[in-house]
Amino acid sequence: MTRIEMLREAAVLLRVPDTLGDGALLKSLAFSTRGPRHVRKALAPLEGFVADLDPEALAHMPEGSFGQAVHRFCVDNRITLLRPRMTERLRAVSKDRVVAVRYAATHDLVHVLIDEGTDYAGEAAVYGFACAQGYSAMHWVAFVLTCTLWPLMKPWQALRIWRAAIRGYRKGRRAPLLLAVRFEDLLGEPLLDVRRALATDAV
Secondary structure (H helix, E strand, C coil): CCHHHHHHHHHHHCCCHHHHHHHHHHHHHHHCCCCCHHHHHHHHHHCCCCCCCCHHHHHCCCCCEHHHHHHHHHHHCCCCCCCCCCCHHHHHHCCCCHHHHHHHHCHHHHHHHCCCCCCHHHHHHHHHHHHHHCCCHHHHHHHHHHHHHHHHHCHHHHHHHHHHHHHHHHHHHHCCCHHHCCHHHHCCCEHHHHHHHCCCCCC
16 A cells, blocks of 8 residues: 555545544554664564553543543543554554554553643644654654744744743653553553653653
8 A cells, every 4th residue: 555545545534533543543654664673673562562442441540540641631632532443454554664553553642641732732742752762754854844834834832832842852852762661551550650650751
């Protein structure tokens, strides 16, 4: 499947709530490279792994837990949690693209871990974090565009966007390679403890 075909199919999937995660994954794959060798090696044990996150279960997790925070994040921002279904077709398309799969499958959770919203500044922070972590050269392209085009589109938010981008980058430099950690297994733990353990708390 070519990148153009992936983007066309992703556009269709992103219009349907039940396939939103599949669309996000295909979009991520379309814009991705394989990633640096050391990152691929670190993520190799997670090849093909996508956690089956249940929004209803997250909603009933203890107050103050990582999972409850993910639920509140989705509710407060009126978004649907990205849940790619790793069908045989998606597994075939995503072969050797473990970095892109992990990035798409954990995107919302990373927002919560680094305490950033879904607005322009929040997304700029996530891109900054991804660049500092060294996931892919494509994230640098997105980061540069974020820090140049978005401030032009929203000049009154320019300072917030730039500050968030720097903040995210600093957090990414401090934290371990986050995508190599199965932090989905920590959803029942206190959010502050998880942030502290992964070094994604305030810088």
